[in-house]
Amino acid sequence: MMNQQILTITENVPVTASVRRMRLEGAGLEQQKAGGFVNIRLNGLFLRRPISVYDSEPGCLTILYKVVGKGTEQMAGMGSGETLDVLTGLGNGYDLGKAGDAPLLLGGGVGVPPLYLLAKQLATQGKKIRAVLGFNTAEEVFGEAEFRALGCGVTVATTDGSYGVRGFVTDALPEGYSYFYTCGPEPMLRAVYRMTKTSGQFSFEERMGCGFGACMGCSCKTITGYKRICREGPVLEKEEIIWDV
Numbered sequence: 001m002m003n004q005q006i007l008t009i010t011e012n013v014p015v016t017a018s019v020r021r022m023r024l025e026g027a028g029l030e031q032q033k034a035g036g037f038v039n040i041r042l043n044g045l046f047l048r049r050p051i052s053v054y055d056s057e058p059g060c061l062t063i064l065y066k067v068v069g070k071g072t073e074q075m076a077g078m079g080s081g082e083t084l085d086v087l088t089g090l091g092n093g094y095d096l097g098k099a100g101d102a103p104l105l106l107g108g109g110v111g112v113p114p115l116y117l118l119a120k121q122l123a124t125q126g127k128k129i130r131a132v133l134g135f136n137t138a139e140e141v142f143g144e145a146e147f148r149a150l151g152c153g154v155t156v157a158t159t160d161g162s163y164g165v166r167g168f169v170t171d172a173l174p175e176g177y178s179y180f181y182t183c184g185p186e187p188m189l190r191a192v193y194r195m196t197k198t199s200g201q202f203s204f205e206e207r208m209g210c211g212f213g214a215c216m217g218c219s220c221k222t223i224t225g226y227k228r229i230c231r232e233g234p235v236l237e238k239e240e241i242i243w244d245v
């Protein structure tokens with residue numbers, strides 16, 4: 001359920017040169033869904049900034065964000081003890097019930113964070129999880145150790161070949177997975193759509209407009225009409241998405 005809360009920053013540290021991890025705490029903060037997101041209000045900016053839930057337990061949530069513009073720069077400049085106005089509990093989240101025995105997680109860049117909480121929850125169900133994490137270059141890589149610590153088999157791909165497999169996530173697809181979950185930039189999602197052999201779920205981190213369902217700026221064409229990522233998403237199933245690929 002959506003909630004507006006004032007949360008206190010208890011950690012805000014660099015993970016790579018451009019990605020930071022922020023931990024937020026608040027009394028009454030509920031456990032967030034894997035694949036869900038929060039919407040953060042920032043000073044002087046009309047639109048809240050949506051960020052996926054990386055990890056969550058009652059009373060606390062963690063996000064990983066890339067500093068790309070005014071909003072995320074403001075977040076990067078904040079310290080422990082400062083507070084943020086956050087809408088929590090947003091997004092339909094991933095459906096874990098379809099994972100099968102050997103789910104495959106495919107993340108690209110800042111599409112990796114929402115897959116972490118998913119992996120954590122799938123791991124508690126005893127699934128054999130494999131994750132392929134894609135980045136442009138070695139300096140941008142994050143998450144490998146954290147996914148391994150959950151017991152996942154992890155392959156890292158870098159576009160320039162400076163770390164792991166050279167190429168895209170889709171160049172490192174393993175065989176024999178039961179289902180897939182993916183999040184990343186749209187060209188990657190389209191390639192995953194073309195090249196995967198099973199059903200799966202896509203989480204979109206499209207740029208949003210209003211963020212509350214009014215502008216259609218985030219819409220995606222599906223077999224049941226246009227769906228708004230901010231309202232009906234951010235997770236859509238492979239079979240419902242209509243992409244001319």
Ligand SMILES: Cc1cc2nc3c(=O)[nH]c(=O)nc-3n(C[C@H](O)[C@H](O)[C@H](O)COP(=O)(O)OP(=O)(O)OC[C@H]3O[C@@H](n4cnc5c(N)ncnc54)[C@H](O)[C@@H]3O)c2cc1C
Nearest residue numbers: 049050051052064065066068069070071072110205206207
């Ligand atoms: C559901 C959802 C979940 C998200 N989860 C995460 C996350 O976990 N971690 C994370 O780092 N980011 C995530 N994003 C993207 C994040 O919302 C944007 O990067 C952020 O809003 C940028 O705000 P800004 O004010 O810093 O940048 P702006 O000043 O608004 O923009 C700066 C530059 O970044 C580009 N940009 C802005 N938003 C996006 C976007 N969504 N995709 C690609 N380019 C963009 C702009 O075109 C511009 O060039 C998510 C987005 C959505 C919709």
Ligand code: FES
Nearest residue numbers: 209211213215216
């Ligand atoms: S961002 Fe306006 S409808 Fe989704």
